[in-house]
Amino acid sequence: MSSPATTPDPLPPPSTPDCPRPLRADAVRNRACILAAAREVFAERGTEAHAEEIARRAGLGVGTLYRHFPDKEAVARAVLEHKVEEVKAFIEAECLPDPDPWAALVRVFRNAGSEQAEDRGWADAVSAALGDDPAMCLHRERLTPPVMELVRRGQAAGVVRDDLRDEDLFGLFCGLSAVARSGQDWERYLAVVLAGLRAGGDR
Amino acid sequence: MSSPATTPDPLPPPSTPDCPRPLRADAVRNRACILAAAREVFAERGTEAHAEEIARRAGLGVGTLYRHFPDKEAVARAVLEHKVEEVKAFIEAECLPDPDPWAALVRVFRNAGSEQAEDRGWADAVSAALGDDPAMCLHRERLTPPVMELVRRGQAAGVVRDDLRDEDLFGLFCGLSAVARSGQDWERYLAVVLAGLRAGGDR
DNA sequence: CTAGAATGTGAAGCAAGATTCCGATTCAGC
DNA sequence: GCTGAATCGGAATCTTGCTTCACATTCTAG
Numbered sequence: 001m002s003s004p005a006t007t008p009d010p011l012p013p014p015s016t017p018d019c020p021r022p023l024r025a026d027a028v029r030n031r032a033c034i035l036a037a038a039r040e041v042f043a044e045r046g047t048e049a050h051a052e053e054i055a056r057r058a059g060l061g062v063g064t065l066y067r068h069f070p071d072k073e074a075v076a077r078a079v080l081e082h083k084v085e086e087v088k089a090f091i092e093a094e095c096l097p098d099p100d101p102w103a104a105l106v107r108v109f110r111n112a113g114s115e116q117a118e119d120r121g122w123a124d125a126v127s128a129a130l131g132d133d134p135a136m137c138l139h140r141e142r143l144t145p146p147v148m149e150l151v152r153r154g155q156a157a158g159v160v161r162d163d164l165r166d167e168d169l170f171g172l173f174c175g176l177s178a179v180a181r182s183g184q185d186w187e188r189y190l191a192v193v194l195a196g197l198r199a200g201g202d203r
Numbered sequence: 204m205s206s207p208a209t210t211p212d213p214l215p216p217p218s219t220p221d222c223p224r225p226l227r228a229d230a231v232r233n234r235a236c237i238l239a240a241a242r243e244v245f246a247e248r249g250t251e252a253h254a255e256e257i258a259r260r261a262g263l264g265v266g267t268l269y270r271h272f273p274d275k276e277a278v279a280r281a282v283l284e285h286k287v288e289e290v291k292a293f294i295e296a297e298c299l300p301d302p303d304p305w306a307a308l309v310r311v312f313r314n315a316g317s318e319q320a321e322d323r324g325w326a327d328a329v330s331a332a333l334g335d336d337p338a339m340c341l342h343r344e345r346l347t348p349p350v351m352e353l354v355r356r357g358q359a360a361g362v363v364r365d366d367l368r369d370e371d372l373f374g375l376f377c378g379l380s381a382v383a384r385s386g387q388d389w390e391r392y393l394a395v396v397l398a399g400l401r402a403g404g405d406r
Numbered sequence: 407c408t409a410g411a412a413t414g415t416g417a418a419g420c421a422a423g424a425t426t427c428c429g430a431t432t433c434a435g436c
Numbered sequence: 437g438c439t440g441a442a443t444c445g446g447a448a449t450c451t452t453g454c455t456t457c458a459c460a461t462t463c464t465a466g
Contacts, residue, residue: 026443050422061445063426130382171392175378178374182334185371186374188366188374192400193396195398229414230413233414269454269456411465412462412463413462414461418457418458421453421454422453426449427448429444430445434440436437
């Protein structure tokens with residue numbers, strides 16, 4: 001079926017779907033620089049970050065940025081992807097294992113608050129997660145399950161209010177993002193929300 | 204000091220600070236059209252509303268819009284002003300008189316939720332109120348007092364949690380705005396927040 | 407009814423950013 | 437160290453939306 005190994009394939013390495021061809025070493029390095037810079041800039045400026053600033057911060061020209069990504073949104077998506085994995089990892093490593101579901105849930109919210117306070121882009125993304133842009137909803141799907149798992153455990157233990165659906169949860173995070181983004185004291189806001197989540201506080 | 208009354212003042216009516224000169228009848232009418240259109244468009248599109256669309260919806264050219272307002276932001280301010288008065292009037296007429304401070308507070312929040320769900324511009328403004336743009340903070344100053352008055356009464360009656368400062372309150376409204384704006388079910392969100400506001404639910 | 411000021415128009419001018427383009431540079435295999 | 441393909445750079449281009457302007461139209465006082 002394939003040509004004898006002795007004759008080097010005249011075509012570039014057959015482009016497998018996930019690795020069309022090995023990137024040149026410098027290109028790999030630069031791509032990483034762009035992503036690192038983008039993480040910084042999005043964290044500072046949120047969705048409004050400028051492509052130019054990302055490139056400059058990476059020590060590269062805009063053209064290079066556009067060689068690696070089709071447009072600015074793609075960069076944002078890549079950065080978001082990274083953040084989601086980070087947060088997911090935190091929840092799975094630091095919260096899910098906790099035998100006390102309430103303490104674990106509190107830790108999830110605290111983490112969300114501090115991350116959002118420090119990363120405007122992340123706060124923007126969480127706010128946008130309620131919208132209808134599919135790219136922005138992706139992380140909602142990715143993070144809801146582990147958090148709901150904790151909620152369910154809490155409800156089983158009788159410490160979390162019984163009515164509470166997926167969407168409500170994201171609504172709360174969304175509110176938190178609005179407060180955290182603004183430099184407001186999100187801990188106080190969180191205190192109220194947590195009190196509200198606790199079982200029995202119902203009106 | 205002034206010239207005899209018999210000689211009509213050759214100058215246009217001395218421009219008093221608040222009424223430089225009487226506007227022409229059609230100008231008054233058009234200004235009102237612009238504001239009405241602006242209210243609609245800002246309600247639909249929020250801060251992103253286009254000057255052009257406002258003018259078109261008013262049945263006028265953009266130039267006319269700019270004859271009446273120095274820039275788009277001035278239009279937004281005027282619209283905001285109107286909304287703030289409306290909300291303030293609602294609180295003073297429908298909530299402050301209520302002898303039950305908790306019921307009154309709930310009504311304030313419900314009103315906020317439904318207004319924000321129907322008026323994207325208002326939701327945006329509330330979110331922005333935590334920022335540092337003075338024009339956007341103005342309504343915070345205007346609405347905080349009456350609401351805090353209710354909070355204080357509630358605290359005195361022992362139905363509202365004791366620690367609760369001005370800023371916290373706006374944080375909660377800000378969160379509500381994020382949820383309401385997104386078409387999410389803000390009533391559920393509110394249920395949690397209200398449970399959290401209630402005295403005794405503390406962790 | 408008429409003149410002249412006040413208004414209304416919307417095309418043209420600008421500004422800010424995103425994206426493209428193509429010559430200049432750098433890598434990787436020989 | 438050579439050569440051609442892959443990359444880089446950043447000025448030029450395009451897009452979008454705000455704002456201005458010179459001229460046309462409409463009011464209002466006389």
